[in-house]
Amino acid sequence: MRIAIFGSGYVGLVTGACLADGGHHVTCIDVDRTRVDMLRSGGCPIWEPGLEDMIRANTAQGRLNFTDDAAEGLRDARVAFIAVGTPQSPDGSADLTYVDAVARDIGRLTENRLLIANKSTVPVGTAARVQDIVDDALSHRENRPTITVCSNPEFLKEGAAIQDFKHSERIVIGTSCPEDEQTMRDVYKPLNWQHEKILAMDVPSAELTKYAANAMLATKISFMNEIATIAEATGADVEKIRVGIGSDSRIGYPFLYAGAGYGGSCFPKDVAALAHTARTTGCQPRILDAVDAVNVTQKASLFRKLARAVPSLEGATVAVWGLAFKPKTDDVREAPSLDLVRSLIEAGANVRAYDPVAMETFRAALGRQADRVVFTGGNLDALTGADALAICTEWEEFRMFDPDRLASRMRGRVIVDGRNLYDPSRVAEGGFHYISVGRREAEPTVSADAR
Ligand SMILES: NC(=O)c1ccc[n+]([C@@H]2O[C@H](COP(=O)([O-])OP(=O)(O)OC[C@H]3O[C@@H](n4cnc5c(N)ncnc54)[C@H](O)[C@@H]3O)[C@@H](O)[C@H]2O)c1
Structure with missing residues (x-):
């Protein structure tokens, strides 16, 4: 089947690569030309385990293409997924600007029968809203192909997105049209062979699920x-x-x-x-x-704990381990590390930050304040001269507590651990003051320098 996917972000790219891997012919459409160029030249704009290889393999087989031209992407497509962002509006509601823009493009440019599958996370009523926008665009045209809309929310998690998509626990399809349900069953056939995963339901229930x-x-x-x-x-x-x-x-x-x-x-x-x-x-x-x-x-608790443990944060150096909002992703959107580093900068602290994959996205998210952060090439490097260490993400490489290596680089002896990685008594025995989450604070039982 020919499939178009609007949005080449975490959801759009994983959906596109996995469906192409299952034998469909997929074109991913994105308004970001730089992103499209990068994908065409074999690169991947996001860090997601296994994704780059899967994109490359399917591009080489001619089953996966990228374009910024919506008309080209829609040509001969039977299904078009919407996988664009739905960020938060100031009043808390989902901002549907990007979804609406895709609906307008589809209504303007589609030449054949098309089923729109909405994968973006959207409030109840959005499928109907998309249908209205499409119908309005069609009303200004002579060729008016049948275009319908269903809901197909996505449950993948970053860091395990391919596994989640290919071996999902459920595939939710919201539609009241049997033909559209069958079309979606055909889309998911390569991923639905072991046991029945499709949960077909009405549109509002799918959107709210x-x-x-x-x-x-x-x-x-x-x-x-x-x-x-x-x-x-x-x-x-x-x-x-x-x-x-x-x-x-x-x-x-x-x-x-x-x-x-x-x-x-x-x-x-x-x-x-x-x-x-x-x-x-x-x-x-x-x-x-x-x-x-x-x-x-x-999210403010890490800073509060640091401010309590370090006599004066102004002029102090704080090492921050982990910037991504969770391990195995470069996504830093709304990450606790952002709140912490912003507060540290405001308090006049020097920040030395390290993350295995999320330093570039973090730098971009921090904007001009990024100049106030030293990004280091490794986790030990971040500790150089630090008065305290704050742990924001539970990357595997942070999990082994090695007091000698820490003590040889750090100036201070404070660890504030937002992920409870270590055994408090061992950290105390290693000569550090250890503050974690929901556990007793551990004071050093020996001087780290005496060990
Ligand atoms: N990221 C996740 O883990 C996840 C999981 C499940 C559901 N979702 C939902 O999926 C949706 C997409 O999330 P994401 O993280 O993939 O977003 P993203 O920000 O990573 O990617 C969105 C992409 O859409 C593109 N875009 C914007 N307007 C466009 C248009 N008119 N035409 C074509 N492309 C356009 C952007 O350039 C961007 O590349 C959101 O609604 C999100 O809530 C996300």
Whole structure:
């Protein structure tokens, strides 16, 4: 089948590469010419494990193409996915500017029967809105091919996006049209062979399922962060609590880690957009508001802990390990590291930052303030002369605690760990003051220099 995909970001590229890998002929369309040129020349604008190789292999086979020309991308396509961004508007709602623009292009340029599958995360009513925009564009044309719209939300997670797309737990298709449902079944046939994964439902339920999924995951994180705060105040250990409740099969282990707050391009904006939908429909999003409020407080907690542990941050040097909002991605959108580094800069601290893959995206996100940060070539390099180390992302390379290597480079003996990577007693025995999340603060039991 010929498939067009609007948007060559995390979702569009993974969808395009995986569907091409499954034998479809896919053209990815993006308005960003630089991005298209890079993809055409074999590069990949985002860091996602396995993606670049898969793009290259399918481009070489002639099944995957890239263009900034929507008419070219739509030629002979039977299905067009919308996978453009839906960022947060100032009032919390999802900004549908990019989705609307794609709908207008499709209505203007499509020559044949087309099914639009909306993969962007969008509020209930967006499929109908896209249909209206398309119909309006068609009304000004002589050739009026049949164009319909379905919802097909995406549940992949960055860092494991290919695995998630190819071996997804469910494929949600929202449509009331049997022909469109069958077309989507044909699209997903290469990925739906082992057992039935397709959940067909009405459009509003499909649109809301995506928000409900992300809101549920964000709720689990904020819940554990609230428990962590209570644990800190009462002398309990959130890691023990995590195992204690995760072992209950009604609760389960995943997503019960306390940390530095959730970030990324989805949870913060999706919680806000769902709350906005609730408010505009006369519902009170009490849980969603609390989830967001806890997260805002949690994201500020690393800085608060550092400010308490380092006598004066002005002029102090702080090493920051991990900039991506989670491991195995270069995405820094809404990352806790951004809040921390901005606060450190405002407090007059010198920041030495390191991340295995996200330094360029972080530099871009920080804008002019990036001049105030020293980006280092390795994690040990970041420690040089540091009064404190702050850990924002649980990359594997940070997981082994080696007090001698840390002590030989750092000036101070403070570690603020937003990911609970180390055993507090071992860090204390290594001569460091260790402040993690939801666990007892550990004071050094020996002088690091005496070891
Ligand atoms: N990133 C994720 O992990 C994830 C997971 C599930 C769902 N989603 C949702 O998927 C959507 C896309 O997210 P993303 O992270 O891939 O976004 P992204 O910002 O990485 O990519 C969006 C791309 O769309 C392009 N674009 C904008 N307007 C366009 C137009 N008119 N025509 C063609 N291309 C256009 C941009 O240039 C950009 O390359 C969002 O709604 C997001 O909430 C994201």
